[in-house]
Amino acid sequence: MALCCTIVFLYAPIIVLVIFSFNDSRRNVTWHGFTFKYYEKALQNNNLIEAFFNSLSIAFFNTLFSLILGTLTALLLWRFRFSYKSVYEGIILVPIIIPEICIGIALLVFFKLCGWPNDLPWPLNLSKITCAHILFSFPFVAVIIRARLATFNLAQEEAALDLGANHKQIFKNVLFPHLKPALVVSSLLAFTLSLDDFVITFFMSGPETTTVPLKIYSMVRFSVTPEVNAASTILLLITIALAAIAIWIQRSWVQEIEKP
Amino acid sequence: MGARDRKTMNRSIVQLKGISKNYGTLEAIKEIDLDIFEGEFFSIIGPSGCGKTTLLRVLAGFEIPDSGSLYIENINMQNVPPNKRSINMVFQSYALFPHMNVLDNVAFGLKVDGVARDEQARRVKSMLSLVKLSGLENRLPQQLSGGQLQRVALARALIKKPQVLLLDEPLSALDAKLRNEMRQELIRLQKNLGITFILITHDQQEALSMADRIAVMNEGTIQQVASPSDLYEFPSNKFVADFIGSINFIGCQLSEIDGDVFKVITRISKDAFTVEGNNSLRIGQDCWLGIRPEKINFEDADVVNSHHNKLSGVVKNITYFGQASMYHVEVTGEKTATINVMENHSQRSRHTTNKVGDSVVLCWSIESSSLFTS
Numbered sequence: 058m059a060l061c062c063t064i065v066f067l068y069a070p071i072i073v074l075v076i077f078s079f080n081d082s083r084r085n086v087t088w089h090g091f092t093f094k095y096y097e098k099a100l101q102n103n104n105l106i107e108a109f110f111n112s113l114s115i116a117f118f119n120t121l122f123s124l125i126l127g128t129l130t131a132l133l134l135w136r137f138r139f140s141y142k143s144v145y146e147g148i149i150l151v152p153i154i155i156p157e158i159c160i161g162i163a164l165l166v167f168f169k170l171c172g173w174p175n176d177l178p179w180p181l182n183l184s185k186i187t188c189a190h191i192l193f194s195f196p197f198v199a200v201i202i203r204a205r206l207a208t209f210n211l212a213q214e215e216a217a218l219d220l221g222a223n224h225k226q227i228f229k230n231v232l233f234p235h236l237k238p239a240l241v242v243s244s245l246l247a248f249t250l251s252l253d254d255f256v257i258t259f260f261m262s263g264p265e266t267t268t269v270p271l272k273i274y275s276m277v278r279f280s281v282t283p284e285v286n287a288a289s290t291i292l293l294l295i296t297i298a299l300a301a302i303a304i305w306i307q308r309s310w311v312q313e314i315e316k317p
Numbered sequence: 318m319g320a321r322d323r324k325t326m327n328r329s330i331v332q333l334k335g336i337s338k339n340y341g342t343l344e345a346i347k348e349i350d351l352d353i354f355e356g357e358f359f360s361i362i363g364p365s366g367c368g369k370t371t372l373l374r375v376l377a378g379f380e381i382p383d384s385g386s387l388y389i390e391n392i393n394m395q396n397v398p399p400n401k402r403s404i405n406m407v408f409q410s411y412a413l414f415p416h417m418n419v420l421d422n423v424a425f426g427l428k429v430d431g432v433a434r435d436e437q438a439r440r441v442k443s444m445l446s447l448v449k450l451s452g453l454e455n456r457l458p459q460q461l462s463g464g465q466l467q468r469v470a471l472a473r474a475l476i477k478k479p480q481v482l483l484l485d486e487p488l489s490a491l492d493a494k495l496r497n498e499m500r501q502e503l504i505r506l507q508k509n510l511g512i513t514f515i516l517i518t519h520d521q522q523e524a525l526s527m528a529d530r531i532a533v534m535n536e537g538t539i540q541q542v543a544s545p546s547d548l549y550e551f552p553s554n555k556f557v558a559d560f561i562g563s564i565n566f567i568g569c570q571l572s573e574i575d576g577d578v579f580k581v582i583t584r585i586s587k588d589a590f591t592v593e594g595n596n597s598l599r600i601g602q603d604c605w606l607g608i609r610p611e612k613i614n615f616e617d618a619d620v621v622n623s624h625h626n627k628l629s630g631v632v633k634n635i636t637y638f639g640q641a642s643m644y645h646v647e648v649t650g651e652k653t654a655t656i657n658v659m660e661n662h663s664q665r666s667r668h669t670t671n672k673v674g675d676s677v678v679l680c681w682s683i684e685s686s687s688l689f690t691s
Contacts, residue, residue, distance in 0.1 A: 212412035215379055218399045219406045220426035220477065230425070234416040 071293070078286035085283050095283035096291075105288055108272035115183050115268065116251040119190040123247040124240065126191065127198025134199075135206040150200070152193045161260035164189050168261075175263060186261040186268070190254060194247040201246070205239035238310040245303040249296050329388075330355040330513050331376065331481060336385035338371050345371040347537040348385070353481075353515060358507050360516040360524040363534035364560065372534070373483055373517050377406050390480060405474035406483040409490075411466050413458040419445070419469050420454040426477040440476055447506070448472045464495045471503075475510065484516045488523060500527055521561050525549065533557050555689040558607045565613075565656045567606040569688075571598050579688060581606060583628075586650030590626040595688040605689045610643060610659035612685035615671060616678035625680035630656065632675045642669050646677060 078096070082089035099105055134146060152160065168185055177184065209232065217227045255270040262271055269292055276285045331353040338345045346368040353359045361369045374380040375387065378399035387394045394402065405426070413422050420441060421428075427437045445451050448468040458466060467487065474482055487503070488496045504527055507514045518524050524531050525545040533540045533548065533556075541553040552558035555566065569590070573580035579594045581604065590606060598604055616627065630648040633655065644658040658679060660670060671677055 210410070210412060212408050212410050213414060215377075215399070216406070216408055216412040216473075217414075217425070217429075218379075219377055219404075220429065220473065221400045222425070222429040223400060226429045230429070231414060234414075 074286050075290050075293070078283055078290045080283045080286075083280075083282055085281055085286070092283075095287045099284050099287040099291070102284070102288075104267075105269070105272055105276075108267045108269050111183060111266060112252055112268040112270075114180050115187050115190060116248045118180075118183070118187045119194055119251040120244045120247045122187070122191045123194040123198045124244050127195040127243065127247075128202050128236075128240070130195070130199040131202035131206055134203060149196050151196075153196050153200075157193070157254075157256040160189070160193065161257045164192070164257065165260045179265075182263075182266050186258055186266060189257050189261050190251040193254075193257065194250050197246055197250065198243040201239050201243040202236060205236055209235050238306050241306050242303045245299045249299050252292070253296060328355045329353065330390060331515070332388040332391075333372075333375075334386050334388070336372075336375060336382045336387060338368075338375060338380055338382050344537050346375070346382075349537075349539055351532060351539060351542065353513060354530075355480075356511050356513055357529045358504070358514045358516070358527055360518060360528035360531045361534060362518055362521060362524040362531055362560075365519060367534040368537040369517050369519075369534050370485070371537075373406075373485055373515070376481075376515065377404060377483055378402050403477075403480045404483060405477050405479040405481075406485065407467075407470045407474050407487050409485040409487070411458075411470040411490075413466060413469055413473070415458050418455050418457055419450060419461070422458070422469055423472045423476055425473060430477075444472045444476045447509075448475075448502075463491050464499065467491065467499060468502075471506070475506070475512070479512060481513045481515060484514060486518055487516070488518075489520070496523075503527060525561070533560060535560070552607070552687065555605055555607065555691075558687065558689065562609060563657065564607050564609050566689075567608070567654065567656070569604050569606045571600050571602050571604055571688075574600060578683065581688065583650070585648055585652050585654050586628065588626075588628055590686070591683050592626075592686050592688050593684060595690070597690055598688060603691050605691060606686055607689055608681055608686040610657040611641075611661070613656070613658045613679050613681050615658070615660070616680045625682055626686070628656070628679045630677060630679065632671050632673050632677055635669055635671075635673060637669070644669075644671065644677075646679060 077085055077088075079091050079093070080088055081092040081094070130149060134142065134149075139145075164185075173185060176182075213231055213235075214227055217231045222230065253270060254268075255274065258268050258271060262268065267275070269288065273285055273288050273292070276282075276288070329352045331351075333349050333351040336349040337347050349372065361372060363369045371380060375382050378394065378397065389402065389404065414425065417425070423444060424437050424441045427440060432440075441454075442451075445454065448471055450465065450468050450472065453461070453465065458469070461469065467490075470487075484503070488499050491499060500523065503514070503516075516524065516528060525548075528545060530542060530544055531548050532542045535556050541548060541557045543551070543553075548557065549561055552561060558564050559566070567590075568584040569581035570584065571579060572582050572589070574594065577594050579592050579598070581590050581592055582588070583590065583606070592606060595604070614625075616625075628648055630646040632644055633647045634645040636643040636645070639662075641659050641661045644660065646656045646658055648654050648656055656679060
């Protein structure tokens with residue numbers, strides 16, 4: 058019973074959103090029959106498509122840079138001992154904790170002060186949003202990679218060294234395969250975080266650089282047509298698919314190899 | 318295994334000269350001098366925390382000694398990193414690469430050296446057949462049993478044809494039966510390949526049954542280096558005597574020196590014993606008489622031997638092992654001490670020779686005991 062309640066409570070709004078994306082009614086208040094036409098409409102909406110490509114580009118570059126920065130941070134924290142290390146570890150986690158609205162405002166002021174140009178050509182016009190996304194994505198990557206590194210058996214590294222491998226070969230053949238599932242999972246996470254972000258993006262965007270969540274929001278301000286529902290459903294599906302892949306990788310890759 | 322032929326070796330392949338290593342204030346190993354000969358099966362044994370693992374890591378190159386020098390094949394290893402040493406190691410946890418199958422694990426050392434693919438394949442094949450793993454090439458480590466993992470670890474280390482193979486407690490994770498099998502296997506491999514094996518263990522049975530020579534370590538220093546039988550029969554100090562096998566220690570005072578033969582008075586019963594000498598002792602000095610349980614006999618009225626040392630006591634307890642029984646005999650004088658006596662059951666019988674509560678006289682010959690400083 059409690060289970061049913063929580064499921065209804067959690068998912069009823071989303072299910073309603075998905076169902077009403079097929080509603081054959083402009084007002085979208087009552088059910089008027091099944092149709093795909095608002096999906097067609099959404100997919101023909103050039104502004105929405107443009108926002109979609111912006112979102113994907115930002116998510117892609119965010120993932121790439123977050124992965125590099127997060128992995129390097131995790132390796133640094135794992136491998137080296139230095140003074141104030143615990144302080145450094147704490148500072149890295151701060152972007153996860155502080156309210157997005159604060160990050161948004163802070164970045165707005167920051168970019169203003171440093172005079173970041175606004176009229177760059179594509180894709181450089183997305184650089185502000187991408188930088189902002191990297192800021193809150195890479196700590197997640199660092200945390201995931203760090204946790205994975207903690208399970209690494211250091212004797213394997215010594216064994217590889219003993220067998221004549223140099224540090225590059227050890228990284229490539231021993232450490233990287235161990236990290237691979239965490240790298241995939243954390244990049245999927247960074248990708249979805251970026252794809253779904255609204256608050257911080259809202260402060261960073263301009264007329265040329267709108268993303269899917271922002272576009273949907275602006276559409277809602279005019280009227281809640283099934284087209285909004287359709288666009289939201291597509292975003293939802295992409296997010297769910299990425300999360301599912303992440304979970305599947307975590308389950309199969311890691312457990313298959315490392316069962317005792 | 319004591320009967321195994323001593324090879325014509327005695328050419329040092331590993332030399333340690335005054336090696337020390339500290340961790341903070343803890344002196345893990347102190348001024349170690351050691352020569353290990355080409356082609357021998359050498360074992361380093363000691364209680365946990367004695368520094369044997371540190372010594373092994375110094376040999377492999379994972380630890381840099383604070384002082385002293387290490388030579389392998391007469392080359393100073395000071396600035397030679399682990400991946401440039403002709404030494405390979407079998408890790409206690411095996412440390413196989415979990416994402417690689419048996420073939421890739423074994424081939425790893427050749428792959429990183431850039432050995433041609435066809436030669437890699439040829440050498441892996443012959444190595445796998447040597448360690449009896451043919452047919453398991455495509456298994457992942459998690460699909461293998463403990464014994465098979467051990468063989469993969471061995472094959473992976475041996476494929477590089479090292480001059481020295483280090484084995485860190487290699488049998489500790491195996492069950493008793495498999496351990497026995499692997500002991501024979503290791504001896505066979507060592508003989509076939511002629512590679513110097515250095516085995517680190519805390520298990521004296523393992524060391525005694527496999528090694529040509531054994532170094533006993535305690536508190537960061539080497540106590541004695543000797544063949545298994547020398548170590549057992551002629552331990553050079555009380556620690557070695559106590560660590561290898563079981564032994565009785567009887568507190569004594571040296572009263573008389575007559576050439577090689579020493580006379581001592583026991584502190585418990587004031588009996589006098591005649592013992593083979595220990596040159597580091599002076600008259601009047603306190604010492605320990607060490608005698609192994611199987612070297613003590615019960616006095617038999619029919620056999621008279623004036624050379625035998627005698628001590629009387631009462632049987633307090635008997636532990637029955639099947640092939641032998643251990644008597645716990647209490648000797649009372651000014652103080653009370655328990656002496657363990659091992660009696661082999663060479664004849665079939667339903668009863669042990671003596672029963673609990675019997676008064677017995679223990680005796681042993683001059684040659685079978687040793688004297689140690691306190």
